[in-house]
Amino acid sequence: MGFPKGFLWGGATAAAQFEGGWRSGGKGESLQDHVTGCAPGGKRLFNAVIHPDTYYPSHDAVDHASHIEEDLALLAEMGCTCYRMSISWSRIFPHGDDDYPNEEGLRFYDHIFQTCERYKMEPVVTINHFDMPWELVRRYGGFLNREVIDLYLRYARVLFERYRGRVRKWLPFNEINFGVLPMGAFKAEGLVPPALREVDQWTPVDELGIPLRDRIQALHHQLVASALTVQIAHDIDPLNQVGCMIGYITKYPLTCSPEDMLACQHDDRFMNRLCSDVLVKGAYPAFALAWFEREGIAPVEKFGDDEVLRENAVDFYAFSYYMSNCATAKTEVERVDGNLLGGARNPYLSASEWGWQVDPDGLRYTINELQDRYSIPMMVVENGLGAPDVVEDDGSIHDAYRIDYLRSHIKAMRDAVDDGANVIGYTAWSPIDSVSSSTGQMSKRYGMVYVDRDDGGSGSGKRSKKDSFAWYQKVIASNGDDLG
Numbered sequence: 325m326g327f328p329k330g331f332l333w334g335g336a337t338a339a340a341q342f343e344g345g346w347r348s349g350g351k352g353e354s355l356q357d358h359v360t361g362c363a364p365g366g367k368r369l370f371n372a373v374i375h376p377d378t379y380y381p382s383h384d385a386v387d388h389a390s391h392i393e394e395d396l397a398l399l400a401e402m403g404c405t406c407y408r409m410s411i412s413w414s415r416i417f418p419h420g421d422d423d424y425p426n427e428e429g430l431r432f433y434d435h436i437f438q439t440c441e442r443y444k445m446e447p448v449v450t451i452n453h454f455d456m457p458w459e460l461v462r463r464y465g466g467f468l469n470r471e472v473i474d475l476y477l478r479y480a481r482v483l484f485e486r487y488r489g490r491v492r493k494w495l496p497f498n499e500i501n502f503g504v505l506p507m508g509a510f511k512a513e514g515l516v517p518p519a520l521r522e523v524d525q526w527t528p529v530d531e532l533g534i535p536l537r538d539r540i541q542a543l544h545h546q547l548v549a550s551a552l553t554v555q556i557a558h559d560i561d562p563l564n565q566v567g568c569m570i571g572y573i574t575k576y577p578l579t580c581s582p583e584d585m586l587a588c589q590h591d592d593r594f595m596n597r598l599c600s601d602v603l604v605k606g607a608y609p610a611f612a613l614a615w616f617e618r619e620g621i622a623p624v625e626k627f628g629d630d631e632v633l634r635e636n637a638v639d640f641y642a643f644s645y646y647m648s649n650c651a652t653a654k655t656e657v658e659r660v661d662g663n664l665l666g667g668a669r670n671p672y673l674s675a676s677e678w679g680w681q682v683d684p685d686g687l688r689y690t691i692n693e694l695q696d697r698y699s700i701p702m703m704v705v706e707n708g709l710g711a712p713d714v715v716e717d718d719g720s721i722h723d724a725y726r727i728d729y730l731r732s733h734i735k736a737m738r739d740a741v742d743d744g745a746n747v748i749g750y751t752a753w754s755p756i757d758s759v760s761s762s763t764g765q766m767s768k769r770y771g772m773v774y775v776d777r778d779d780g781g782s783g784s785g786k787r788s789k790k791d792s793f794a795w796y797q798k799v800i801a802s803n804g805d806d807l808g
């Protein structure tokens with residue numbers, strides 16, 4: 325069988341990790357502009373005050389802003405039929421609550437979408453990828469403040485009107501489920517405690533001490549904003565399709581003990597199912613309501629929120645998949661890292677240099693689970709291996725490890741399609757090297773195109789093809805039949 329005709333193949337990027345040009349084209353300061361690369365000991369730090377002598381990865385990122393033509397030409401040469409990217413909110417509304425959108429910012433994305441059109445690559449646009457105008461954090465307190473829903477919707481409406489007919493697939497929030505985690509509360513929901521919003525103080529981004537109650541309240545606001553985005557997108561153009569975007573961390577019980585089974589079900593529900601149940605099925609699942617009540621953390625809802633959630637289900641289910649890990653009732657077990665959330669080590673799996681366990685079968689398992697649970701079209705919008713690359717003397721980059729990773733995952737996705745799953749597309753993270761979200765490093769590379777830039781921000785920015793470039797080109801040309 326294999327992939328259906330018209331299956332979308334591409335790559336995914338995010339503005340704060342890719343664009344750079346943090347002060348060009350009228351862009352305002354954003355939350356990510358306040359975050360350093362990895363400090364010694366491995367933590368990214370936040371400070372309300374920007375220090376001119378400190379390196380901030382988002383400021384220049386990999387300078388896509390001045391390489392738009394070149395980067396998109398590379399994706400087109402690869403054969404991509406779609407391109408997932410995010411819009412920087414502070415490029416459109418520099419302070420988040422400005423009276424008018426920034427025309428130069430809108431033109432920046434006109435350029436990208438016109439170029440995509442020229443190459444026949446369908447854009448898949450994330451409206452908010454782990455970033456927001458800094459002023460919305462400083463003066464409003466991020467998504468904890470209900471007023472930010474309206475500011476977000478105004479921003480989304482501007483995008484739907486401006487890019488009508490050019491963009492049809494939209495993702496309101498990247499990995500919306502990560503908002504419930506301490507680091508996600510900062511990146512995804514823009515939560516910074518009031519005492520840290522003005523002072524010159526360095527704090528690790530995952531140690532900002534955001535109470536669980538606030539995280540849940542902010543998440544509720546994002547869920548409502550996401551549902552209203554579906555409504556507005558459909559009103560403006562019935563051809564618009566809106567998806568949820570879930571950071572999926574597949575969970576296995578560490579052992580077959582009933583206690584581990586229950587621990588696994590618990591972690592899976594809270595990590596993977598809570599938000600998507602709301603966005604796909606239109607209501608909080610019973611386990612979430614019981615948890616809210618037990619912990620006294622039920623979000624304050626406005627009259628009508630239930631209806632908004634019920635009536636605006638998403639059109640498709642998009643998710644990122646990098647790894648799986650294990651859940652257990654025991655506390656004394658070996659642990660592994662993961663994107664924002666680690667878990668118990670699975671003795672059957674190997675891990676990347678950054679400790680992310682590699683599990684292609686987990687992708688097949690996950691897609692099949694999602695097919696049974698939601699039965700709506702699915703898209704894998706992030707998947708890839710973060711690894712350091714070596715540039716040989718002749719300039720070549722032999723990244724067989726990346727090819728192995730991608731091959732095994734695409735094969736697993738094809739097996740899931742053969743199992744009957746409705747998967748409509750795949751965008752690898754990230755086709756061109758970009759800054760790592762968790763560490764701020766450049767050396768944690770995902771690209772099939774290498775960017776000459778190091779962890780301190782030095783380098784020419786030159787793009788060169790790795791071995792994986794030609795390999796992915798063949799995969800796309802054969803619609804996933806030839807995996808090399």
Ligand code: BG6
Nearest residue numbers: 338498663710759760761762763
């Ligand atoms: C996802 C994010 O969690 O993982 C991306 O949506 C991120 O923004 C990707 O880059 C890979 O994570 P990292 O930390 O290795 O860049």
